[in-house]
Amino acid sequence: EIVMTQTPLSSPVTVGQPASISCWSSQSLLHSDGNTYLTWLQQRPGQPPRLLIYKVSNRFSGVPDRFSGSGAGTDFTLKISRVEAEDVGVYYCMQGTQFPYTFGQGTKLEIK
Amino acid sequence: QVQLVQSGGGVVQPGRSLRLSCAASGFPFSNYVMHWVRQAPGKGLEWVGVISPDGRNTIYGDSVQGRFTISRENSRNTLYLQMNGLRTEDTAMYYCAAAIFDDWGQGTLVVVSS
Numbered sequence: 001e002i003v004m005t006q007t008p009l010s011s012p013v014t015v016g017q018p019a020s021i022s023c024w025s026s027q028s029l030l031h032s033d034g035n036t037y038l039t040w041l042q043q044r045p046g047q048p049p050r051l052l053i054y055k056v057s058n059r060f061s062g063v064p065d066r067f068s069g070s071g072a073g074t075d076f077t078l079k080i081s082r083v084e085a086e087d088v089g090v091y092y093c094m095q096g097t098q099f100p101y102t103f104g105q106g107t108k109l110e111i112k
Numbered sequence: 113q114v115q116l117v118q119s120g121g122g123v124v125q126p127g128r129s130l131r132l133s134c135a136a137s138g139f140p141f142s143n144y145v146m147h148w149v150r151q152a153p154g155k156g157l158e159w160v161g162v163i164s165p166d167g168r169n170t171i172y173g174d175s176v177q178g179r180f181t182i183s184r185e186n187s188r189n190t191l192y193l194q195m196n197g198l199r200t201e202d203t204a205m206y207y208c209a210a211a212i213f214d215d216w217g218q219g220t221l222v223v224v225s226s
Contacts, residue, residue, distance in 0.1 A: 001174070039212070039213060041157075041213065043157075048207050048216040048217065048218060048219050049149075049157065049207070049209075049213070049216055050216070051212070051213050051214045051215075054212050054213075054214075060214060090156075092156065092157055094157070094159075094213070096212075099162075099171045100159055100171070100172075100173045100174065101147075101159040101162075102159065103156055103157045103158065103159065104156075105156050106156045106157070
């Protein structure tokens with residue numbers, strides 16, 4: 001099973017400031033089909049998760065462009081260029097390269 | 113628009129069974145893989161399993177393998193999760209999710225307790 005590790009686990013950020021979340025996988029997420037199936041999800045309090053980024057850097061429809069994803073192999077990053085109050089929640093990375101799919105522990109984004 | 117409406121949660125005793133449903137609309141359900149994901153109270157997300165578009169193939173996480181069964185009825189645009197031999201550690205909010213996790217159900221709570 002691929003283990004996903006996120007840091008930090010908690011991130012207090014001032015509105016308007018940038019935020020960054022790192023995610024590491026215990027094995028390369030490069031699939032034999034040439035794609036890297038690393039996904040970022042946001043879960044606001046009391047809500048189901050919401051897709052932000054798929055295949056490392058592809059922003060899903062309707063996701064603000066202040067969210068961006070990058071990385072390759074085993075190291076990945078989610079960046080928020082300017083945090084807004086509505087960004088409060090828990091962010092998860094997830095790998096879909098190998099079964100069973102696995103999630104990171106989650107990073108709680110809070111507003112200072 | 114895409115909707116995934118879940119039903120079937122509740123309180124059940126250890127060892128008993130429960131079936132969850134996820135009714136889909138707004139997209140060609142029979143063309144897409146579907147997933148179940150769960151979240152224990154106050155914890156992170158755990159992938160439960162996946163089913164192929166035609167329903168012939170399923171893969172499960174280790175913690176539910178042999179106890180849970182995912183199925184689908186494409187004629188009814190509905191996904192199911194049959195949970196047998198429930199344990200207290202199966203207590204969680206259960207979500208259905210489509211394809212690349214681009215759409216999620218609202219979640220249904222399963223509590224396993226004597």
